[in-house]
Amino acid sequence: MARATGAGADVGARIRALREARGLSLSGLASQAGIGKGTLSELETGQRNPTLDTLYAVATPLGVPMAALMDDRDGAVIAGDGILATRVRVVREPGRTTEAYLLRLAPGAERRSGAHVAGVEEQLVVLSGTGEVEHGGGVDAFGPGDHVRFAADRPHAYRGGPEGFEAVNVIVTPT
Numbered sequence: 084m085a086r087a088t089g090a091g092a093d094v095g096a097r098i099r100a101l102r103e104a105r106g107l108s109l110s111g112l113a114s115q116a117g118i119g120k121g122t123l124s125e126l127e128t129g130q131r132n133p134t135l136d137t138l139y140a141v142a143t144p145l146g147v148p149m150a151a152l153m154d155d156r157d158g159a160v161i162a163g164d165g166i167l168a169t170r171v172r173v174v175r176e177p178g179r180t181t182e183a184y185l186l187r188l189a190p191g192a193e194r195r196s197g198a199h200v201a202g203v204e205e206q207l208v209v210l211s212g213t214g215e216v217e218h219g220g221g222v223d224a225f226g227p228g229d230h231v232r233f234a235a236d237r238p239h240a241y242r243g244g245p246e247g248f249e250a251v252n253v254i255v256t257p258t
Contacts (some may be wrong), residue, residue, distance in 0.1 A: 095129045201236050203235040
């Protein structure tokens with residue numbers, strides 16, 4: 084099969100380069116990420132479009148922020164299953180990477196995330212709508228203007244309320 088081109092192929096190439104640099108096999112990374120080996124292979128060759136959940140799943144065992152895998156430009160979009168994340172800005176500084184996304188969840192949509200690398204923190208500033216974030220054994224309901232901050236190096240989840248929500252999601256990853 085011919086190698087694909089475009090944003091999906093670029094993401095796949097970044098995943099493969101990071102995997103190989105860490106000495107991980109395709110099977111090893113797929114297992115650690117909790118995805119199928121075939122799925123990972125298709126991502127790496129650009130035959131499958133990455134979803135937000137898949138990028139998070141792969142970023143964690145690679146030990147990198149999601150921004151390291153995405154189309155490396157502001158305005159890049161990842162969508163799927165009632166979730167739309169638009170990269171607003173990424174700031175790389177000594178000691179940390181800060182990612183800002185405009186996050187939209189459709190009514191009732193849910194995004195579950197495994198634990199990110201140690202020390203990662205997320206913040207959510209709600210612009211419109213309602214929902215909840217599950218983290219650290221608790222659940223915080225939110226609405227317009229609310230701010231939620233939590234350790235994201237544990238499993239967590241976002242859920243859209245009856246009208247869904249739009250929020251700014253800031254992820255700080257120590258390097």
